Amino acid sequence: MADLRERLAEFLTGENIAVLRENISALSEQVNQQFNNEELFQERVAELELALEDVNWTRLMLNFGQEFSRAGLQKIIELARMMYLKNPLINRAVSVKALYVWGQGISTLKAKDARLNAVLQAFWDDPDNIHELTGHSARMYKEVDLEVEGNLFFVFFINPSSGAVKMRSVPTDEIAEIISDPEDAKSPWFYKRMWTEQSVNTTTGRTNVKHRTAFYPDWRYDPTTKPQKFGNIEVLWDTPIYHERTGAFSTWKFGVPEVYAAIDWARAYKEFLEDWASLTRSYSRFAWKMTTKGGAKGVASLKQKMATTAADGSGMSVETNPPPVTGATAIMGQDVDLTPMQLRGANVSALDGAQMKLMIAAGTGLPETYFGDVSRGSLATAKTMDRPTELMMRERQIFWSDILGNIIKFVLMQSVKAPSGDLHNFGTLNGDGTVRWNQDVDAHLDIDFPPVLERDVQTAVQAVVTALTLNGQQFALLDEPTATRLVLKALGEDDVDEIMSSIYKGQTTSVTDGQPAVGEARVTAAARKIVEAILQAKKDGNLDQLLGGESE
Numbered sequence: 001m002a003d004l005r006e007r008l009a010e011f012l013t014g015e016n017i018a019v020l021r022e023n024i025s026a027l028s029e030q031v032n033q034q035f036n037n038e039e040l041f042q043e044r045v046a047e048l049e050l051a052l053e054d055v056n057w058t059r060l061m062l063n064f065g066q067e068f069s070r071a072g073l074q075k076i077i078e079l080a081r082m083m084y085l086k087n088p089l090i091n092r093a094v095s096v097k098a099l100y101v102w103g104q105g106i107s108t109l110k111a112k113d114a115r116l117n118a119v120l121q122a123f124w125d126d127p128d129n130i131h132e133l134t135g136h137s138a139r140m141y142k143e144v145d146l147e148v149e150g151n152l153f154f155v156f157f158i159n160p161s162s163g164a165v166k167m168r169s170v171p172t173d174e175i176a177e178i179i180s181d182p183e184d185a186k187s188p189w190f191y192k193r194m195w196t197e198q199s200v201n202t203t204t205g206r207t208n209v210k211h212r213t214a215f216y217p218d219w220r221y222d223p224t225t226k227p228q229k230f231g232n233i234e235v236l237w238d239t240p241i242y243h244e245r246t247g248a249f250s251t252w253k254f255g256v257p258e259v260y261a262a263i264d265w266a267r268a269y270k271e272f273l274e275d276w277a278s279l280t281r282s283y284s285r286f287a288w289k290m291t292t293k294g295g296a297k298g299v300a301s302l303k304q305k306m307a308t309t310a311a312d313g314s315g316m317s318v319e320t321n322p323p324p325v326t327g328a329t330a331i332m333g334q335d336v337d338l339t340p341m342q343l344r345g346a347n348v349s350a351l352d353g354a355q356m357k358l359m360i361a362a363g364t365g366l367p368e369t370y371f372g373d374v375s376r377g378s379l380a381t382a383k384t385m386d387r388p389t390e391l392m393m394r395e396r397q398i399f400w401s402d403i404l405g406n407i408i409k410f411v412l413m414q415s416v417k418a419p420s421g422d423l424h425n426f427g428t429l430n431g432d433g434t435v436r437w438n439q440d441v442d443a444h445l446d447i448d449f450p451p452v453l454e455r456d457v458q459t460a461v462q463a464v465v466t467a468l469t470l471n472g473q474q475f476a477l478l479d480e481p482t483a484t485r486l487v488l489k490a491l492g493e494d495d496v497d498e499i500m501s502s503i504y505k506g507q508t509t510s511v512t513d514g515q516p517a518v519g520e521a522r523v524t525a526a527a528r529k530i531v532e533a534i535l536q537a538k539k540d541g542n543l544d545q546l547l548g549g550e551s552e
Helices: 002-013 017-052 070-086 088-102 114-124 127-134 136-149 260-283 295-306 350-364 379-383 387-417 457-472 480-490 496-503 520-540
Strands: 108-111 151-158 165-169 175-181 184-200 207-217 233-235 241-245 288-292 336-340 427-429 435-437 445-448
Touching: 070 088, 070 136, 070 260, 088 136, 088 260, 088 350, 088 387, 108 114, 108 387, 108 496, 114 127, 114 387, 127 136, 127 165, 136 151, 136 387, 151 387, 165 387, 184 241, 241 387, 260 350, 288 295, 387 427, 387 435, 387 445, 480 496
Parallel strands: 207 233
Antiparallel strands: 108 445, 151 165, 151 241, 175 184, 184 207, 288 336, 427 435
16 A cells, blocks of 8 residues: 555656655754754853853953953852852851951041041941941941952932031942043042832832932042933932952952952862761761671571661561660671771871862961861960961051041041031132141041050060160150050050040140150159059059049
């Protein structure tokens, strides 16, 4: 019947069916080959994409020497956030640095001129600013943000009448672009922010979502002409942004997470420990090896004797064949041998990953002792710090001093600029946004951090005494108030000014121009007396009583 159909088809079409069948087979093979080639091509494209953007290692650099793309940087930041929250070593490194920088607070933060200092303290004590930056917990959070994200975007809200400044932060995720001066890439002009604004309809209870885009000027950019829009995008001239970054090169616009260099090794070390735990667990699966000469029948008999009865199908839920207690004696027949599993040479120690841990330490700039390895520490390491780590912490304090100084100068400038500002008549604005203060105004700012390292108080105070007395030489070096201030600082007191005011009520605490207020003998006697009294009072817990307060 099939042959009849083929002959009929050949008669009607004039084609040889066998040849057509071969052609169809060849075409099918070509189609399959084409499909396989396309599938192979797709696989190769996927491999190239993974090489560019591997989920585990995040390689997003497009060209050597260029800045990360904004999308690439965002993925790095997201990875750094996840590692900070999840990886104990990354979390520890970030926390240790934040504690060294802000754990003891700020020793001194004031303007030398009392009138400027009043404006400074009003800004510092503002509840909104305490929540954002000036409070202790807020400063700790900002240090974590800087290390994990590499960027801080402070936005200033300025009262146009009084010049009072409130601060908030813009999330790094919302800054899509930084527009700089075409002739100077290091002078930012605008920050393009893209964010989602949510509001609740109090009548319906529904959440309304609105996507917004706006340009924010840089805090130092104050052109004469200020258009309200660039195209269809509004410009918020009244809310400038102050950007600080770290972890990148000087020519880059955005910062890079400081923990980025350690992330790969933190993940590798985590995987090593997971493998070690799995291997150790597998080794502990079998603790003993029992051999018997009884053949299959003997093996089955031993297996039955050692099996549990808690789930043997008999319906019993009570174990009638429990394992022996610790220290039990095995009584075996002559044909049975019981020996512990030999794991010698097969163990992998958790300490074998120490070199990977060292890479994490190097990537974060901290020694091994800071990651909980007490075997690497001693009394000396507990009281001291290696010089590079000490300088890293001190550098970070100076970095924050610059940030706080810039913010405070901006706050003072706004008070001069505002028509009803407290400092409106204390200076004039320059064209670059700085202030030319009047001659009677001392705009010096004093921002000091506590020392990074623990200090030997007795040695520090003795050094001050030696400097004051010059080992008994007949020379008047400093006056009594200055000597007292040095001693208090050597003692590590936080609020030196308050203590000085308590000691010298109604007296000046400054040195007359070039002339010591007292002679050498009085300086020597006063310094020694102050040192002895304060040290003894501090030891007895009566420092407040010594300074004129009431003891409890």
